[in-house]
Amino acid sequence: MLAAVGARAAQIYQYLLKGDPRIEEYPLMVSPVPMTTILLFYVYFVLSLGPRLMDGRKPFDLKKIMVVYNFALVFFSIYIVYEFLMAGWATGYTFQCDPVDYSNSPTALRMVRVAWLFLFSKFVELFDTVFFVLRKKNSQITFLHIFHHSIMPWTWWWGVKFGPGTQSSTCRCPKLSKTLS
Numbered sequence: 001m002l003a004a005v006g007a008r009a010a011q012i013y014q015y016l017l018k019g020d021p022r023i024e025e026y027p028l029m030v031s032p033v034p035m036t037t038i039l040l041f042y043v044y045f046v047l048s049l050g051p052r053l054m055d056g057r058k059p060f061d062l063k064k065i066m067v068v069y070n071f072a073l074v075f076f077s078i079y080i081v082y083e084f085l086m087a088g089w090a091t092g093y094t095f096q097c098d099p100v101d102y103s104n105s106p107t108a109l110r111m112v113r114v115a116w117l118f119l120f121s122k123f124v125e126l127f128d129t130v131f132f133v134l135r136k137k138n139s140q141i142t143f144l145h146i147f148h149h150s151i152m153p154w155t156w157w158w159g160v161k162f163g164p165g166t167q168s169s170t171c172r173c174p175k176l177s178k179t180l181s
Helices: 002-018 032-054 063-089 106-124 127-134 143-162 166-170 174-180
Strands: none
């Protein structure tokens, strides 16, 4: 029985490795293990390791770094929204349950690329919480904040791995509102 469970687990893992072949060459997209490891370390760092390392130390002054970081994220987010528009939102999607375009057309590949860029931006945004830890702004490290920053990359990894494009990409529209706020 244990062998059957192990065999079934191996089958499921092999299925998870397949996904959309167009995304295989992108960083972190071969397997869910590296992405999950990064996110587990993130949660461990912001809840345990980081506060312990900062115990007895002065908060870091990260104002200049954070200004550069925030401006870079704003411009990156604007670029991502622009790319989503050019890859389909404004150039061909009907918003009536279009199927994912699994072709290798330039437009489909552009959508794959921007879907991965969006996912990558979620990993970059983990630094929001790291900055809170280093600045000893522990009151800003809430359950909701950690949950949001850890679950967003994890859930979007699956979407990018198995179906980047069409309706799955329109859920990313809040990116624009976050950029402008």
